[in-house]
Amino acid sequence: MNGGGWGGRMWVVGVYAFLYVPILCLIVFSFTAGEITTRFDGFSLRWYAALARDAELHAAVLLSLRVGALAATAAVVVGTAAGVILVRAGPYPGSRFFVGMMSAPMVMPEVVVGLSLVLLFTHPALAVLGGRGVAAIWVAHTTLCAAYVAVLVASRLREMDRALEEAALDLGCPPLKVFFVITVPVIAPALAAGWLLAFTLSMDDFVLAAMLSDPGSTTLPVLVFARLHHGLKPEINALATVIVVVVSIAVLLANRLLLAPPRASAPAVARGG
Amino acid sequence: MKARPASAQGHGRFWVGLLPWVWMLFFFVLPFALIVNVSLSTPDLAVPPYVSPFAGAAVDGAPAFRPDPASYARLGGELAALGTLAADRPYLAAYANSLLLAALTTLCCLVLGYPFAYRLARAPEAMRNLLLMLVMLPFWTSFLLRVYAWMGLLDSSETGLINQVLLGLGLVAEPLPLLYNTGAVLVGMVYSYLPFMVLPLYANLVKLDQRLPEAARDLGARPATVFLRITLPLSSRGIVAGSMLVFIPAVGEFVIPDLLGGGSVMTIGRSIWDDFGPNQDWPMAAAVAVLMVAMLIAPIVLLQRHGRGAGRGE
Numbered sequence: 001m002n003g004g005g006w007g008g009r010m011w012v013v014g015v016y017a018f019l020y021v022p023i024l025c026l027i028v029f030s031f032t033a034g035e036i037t038t039r040f041d042g043f044s045l046r047w048y049a050a051l052a053r054d055a056e057l058h059a060a061v062l063l064s065l066r067v068g069a070l071a072a073t074a075a076v077v078v079g080t081a082a083g084v085i086l087v088r089a090g091p092y093p094g095s096r097f098f099v100g101m102m103s104a105p106m107v108m109p110e111v112v113v114g115l116s117l118v119l120l121f122t123h124p125a126l127a128v129l130g131g132r133g134v135a136a137i138w139v140a141h142t143t144l145c146a147a148y149v150a151v152l153v154a155s156r157l158r159e160m161d162r163a164l165e166e167a168a169l170d171l172g173c174p175p176l177k178v179f180f181v182i183t184v185p186v187i188a189p190a191l192a193a194g195w196l197l198a199f200t201l202s203m204d205d206f207v208l209a210a211m212l213s214d215p216g217s218t219t220l221p222v223l224v225f226a227r228l229h230h231g232l233k234p235e236i237n238a239l240a241t242v243i244v245v246v247v248s249i250a251v252l253l254a255n256r257l258l259l260a261p262p263r264a265s266a267p268a269v270a271r272g273g
Numbered sequence: 274m275k276a277r278p279a280s281a282q283g284h285g286r287f288w289v290g291l292l293p294w295v296w297m298l299f300f301f302v303l304p305f306a307l308i309v310n311v312s313l314s315t316p317d318l319a320v321p322p323y324v325s326p327f328a329g330a331a332v333d334g335a336p337a338f339r340p341d342p343a344s345y346a347r348l349g350g351e352l353a354a355l356g357t358l359a360a361d362r363p364y365l366a367a368y369a370n371s372l373l374l375a376a377l378t379t380l381c382c383l384v385l386g387y388p389f390a391y392r393l394a395r396a397p398e399a400m401r402n403l404l405l406m407l408v409m410l411p412f413w414t415s416f417l418l419r420v421y422a423w424m425g426l427l428d429s430s431e432t433g434l435i436n437q438v439l440l441g442l443g444l445v446a447e448p449l450p451l452l453y454n455t456g457a458v459l460v461g462m463v464y465s466y467l468p469f470m471v472l473p474l475y476a477n478l479v480k481l482d483q484r485l486p487e488a489a490r491d492l493g494a495r496p497a498t499v500f501l502r503i504t505l506p507l508s509s510r511g512i513v514a515g516s517m518l519v520f521i522p523a524v525g526e527f528v529i530p531d532l533l534g535g536g537s538v539m540t541i542g543r544s545i546w547d548d549f550g551p552n553q554d555w556p557m558a559a560a561v562a563v564l565m566v567a568m569l570i571a572p573i574v575l576l577q578r579h580g581r582g583a584g585r586g587e
Contacts, residue, residue: 008392012404015389018464019411022422025434029425038425038432082293089286098290100577101297107518107573109525111545112562116304118549119311119559122321143300146293175285204416207527211549224417228532232424240418247414255406 023244030237037232047238054235057223064203064220067134071141072198076191078142079149079198083190084179086150087157105147113144114211121212136212137219141205145198152197156190157183196254200247312559313340322553344560364561367544372568374455374530374540375523378462379516382470385463386515390474391504394481405475412468420532423461427451427533453535461529466522470515477511510579517576521569541565 025038030048034041051057082102089095105113121129121136129136164186168178184191206221213222227236314323329337351362393404411419426434429450436448451457485507489499505512527542534540541561548558 008388011388012392015385015467016407018385019408019467022419022426022464023411023414025425026418026422036432038428038434038437078293078296081289082297085286085290085293089290098294098297101302102293103577104573105301107521107569107576109522109542109565109569111525111527111542112308112566113301113304115545115549115558115562116308117300119307119321119555120300120304123307124321139300143296146296150293200413206417221415221417224415224421225528228417228421228424232421236418236421240415240421243418244414248410251406251410251413255402 023240026237026240027244029234030241032234032237035233037234037237047234048242050233050235051238051242057220057239060218060220060223063134063217067137067141067209067219068199068202071138071145071202072195074138074142075145075149075198076195079146079194080153080187080191082146082150083153083157084183086154102147102150105144106151110205110207111211113140114208117143117208118211132212132214132217134217137209137217140208140212141198141202144205144208145194145201148197148201149191149194152190152194153187156187160186193254196250308559308562311555312344312563313342314556314559315341315343316554316556321555323555341556344554344556345564347557348560348564363539364544367539367541367561368565368568370455370539371524371526371541371565374458374462374538375520375526377459378466378523379470379520381459381463382467382519383512383516386467386470386474387512390471390511391478393471393475394478401479405472408468408471416465417528417532419465420461420529423457423464423533424452427457427460429453452533453537455534455538457533458530458538461533462523462526465529466519469518469522473514473518474508474511477508477514481507513575513579517572521572521576524569525565 029037029040031043031045032040033044033046082098086099086102117136117140118132120126121132121139160183164182165178168182169175173181204221205219206225209217209219210222210225213219218226224236224239227233310325310327311323313326316322317324324341326338326340327336329339348364351365354362355365393401393408396404428434428436429448429452431437431440431448433448433451435451436445439445440448481504486499486503489503490496494502525542525545526540527546530538530540530543531546534543545558545561545565548554548561
C-alpha cells in the first residue's frame with residue numbers, strides 16, 4: 001500500500017507546487033526590467049543594482065544580523081539552562097509551572113507577547129530598562145527563542161546516556177566541569193540547531209520588532225513591512241531572491257554538518273514545528 | 274575518592290535554574306500581569322497613555338486599587354447588543370472574523386496536509402528527509418516576503434499573476450477581485466501555516482504501526498473502513514497537535530490580514546495593533562488581548578495534554 005497510488009502522488013506534487021510557485025514567481029520577477037512586480041518586461045539586473053545601493057536597507061540588514069546573533073546567543077544560554085532544569089530537576093514546587101512558562105511563548109500570539117513587553121519596557125517604574133529600542137527587541141527575541149532552544153536541548157538530554165556524566169562525577173570531576181566537558185559536547189548539535197533556529201526566528205520576526213522598535217531601531221522585517229505599504233517595487237523581489245538563495249544554502253549546509261547522523265526527528269526539530 | 278553528595282548537585286541545579294526562572298518571570302510572566310493591569314486602566318493623554326488602577330492615593334499605606342472596567346464594559350456592551358440591528362460592533366466582529374478564519378485555516382490545512390503527510394510518511398526512507406526538508410525550506414525564508422508573493426499572485430488588476438493567466442486563457446473577461454478580501458487572507462494563512470500541520474502529522478504517521486491497517490485489510494476491511502477505524506484514530510494525536518499549532522497562532526495573526534485583507538478584514542490581531550498604534554487606546558488593546566488569551570486557554574491545554582509527543586519536535 002503506498003497511500004493511494006497516482007492520486008496520492010499528484011496530491012504531494014500539488015502541495016509542493018502550492019508551497020513553491022509563489023516563491024518561484026518572486027524570483028522570476030526580480031529579473032524584470034520594468035517597474036511592475038508581476039509583469040516581465042525583459043531581463044535586467046537593475047533591481048539587484050538598486051538593492052546594492054540601498055543604504056537604508058543595508059543598515060536594516062546589519063541591525064537584524066546583530067540583533068539575531070545577540071538574541072540567538074542569549075537564547076542558547078537561557079534555553080540550555082531551562083532545558084537542563086526541565087529534564088534533570090525532579091519534581092519541585094513550581095516545576096509544572098516552569099514547564100508551562102517555558103512553552104507558552106511558542107504558542108502565545110505574537111501581538112500579545114509584543115504588547116506585554118511594550119508595557120514592561122514603557123512602564124514608568126522601569127525606566128532603567130531604557131524604553132523601546134534595540135535592547136527591547138533583543139529581550140523579546142531572546143525570550144521567544146529560549147523556549148525553542150529549551151525544547152531542542154531537553155529532547156537531546158533525554159536521549160543522552162547519563163552514565164557518561166555519572167562516571168565523570170564518580171571520578172571526582174566537579175559538576176560544572178562535567179557539564180562543559182561531557183554534557184555540552186553531547187548536546188552540541190542541539191545547541192547549534194537551537195542557535196540557528198533562534199537566529200532565523202529573530203531575523204524573520206516582524207510583530208515583536210515593530211511593536212518594540214523606536215525610530216532608531218528599524219530591523220529588516222520592519223523596513224520591508226513599511227515598504228510593502230508604500231508601493232511595491234521589484235527591488236523587494238530581488239531582496240526575496242537573495243534571502244531564498246542564502247537561506248537555502250545555509251539550510252543545506254546545516255543539514256549536512258549538524259544533522260549528519262540522519263534522525264527521523266531531526267528536521268522536524270530544527271524549526272520546532 | 275569522595276562520592277559527590279546529592280545536595281551539591283541540587284545546589285548546582287538551583288543556580289542553573291535561577292537564570293531561566295528569573296528571565297521568564299521578569300520578561301514573560303510580569304509583562305503579562307501588566308497587560309491585565311493596563312486592561313483595567315483608564316486611557317490618558319500621557320506617556321505611556323494610561324492611568325494605572327494603582328495610581329490613586331494610598332489608603333492606610335497600601336496603594337489603592339481602583340480598576341476601570343470601561344474597556345471590558347465596551348466588549349460586554351457589544352455582546353449585549355448582539356440581537357439588535359445596525360449596531361456597530363467592531364470588536365465582536367473582529368473576534369468572530371478571527372475565530373472563523375482560524376477555524377477555516379485549520380480545516381484547510383488538515384484537508385490539504387493529512388494526505389500529504391501520510392504519503393510522505395510512506396515514502397522510501399532515503400527520500401523522507403529530503404521531502405521533509407522541502408516542506409521546511411519555504412518556512413525558513415522570510416515570512417513577510419512569502420505573504421508579499423501572494424500580493425502579486427492575487428492582485429486584482431489585470432497585471433495580477435492569477436488574473437493574467439485567467440485573462441490569457443480567456444476564462445474571464447475582466448480581472449477578478451482576488452486581493453483584499455477574506456478569501457485572500459485565508460489563502461495566505463493556509464500557505465503560511467501548512468508546515469505547522471504537516472510536521473506533527475508526519476511525526477505521528479511515520480511511527481504508525483503498519484501491521485495494524487494491514488491486519489484490518491487482511492481481515493477484509495474496505496480501505497475507507499481501514500482509514501476511518503484504524504489509521505485516523507491512531508493518528509489523532511498528530512491531528513490534535515497540528516490543528517492546535519495552526520489554530521492558536523492563527524487567531525492572533527496580524528500580518529496576513531493586514532497585507533492581504535486590506536481594509537476589509539478586521540481581526541483581533543489588527544484590532545489590538547490599531548488600538549495600540551494609531552488609536553493610542555492601550556487599555557482597550559490590553560482588554561482585547563486578555564480576552565483572546567482567555568479564549569485560547571482551552572486550545573493550549575488541549576495541545577499540551579493530547580499533542581505531547583507529536584508537536585514541536587518533542
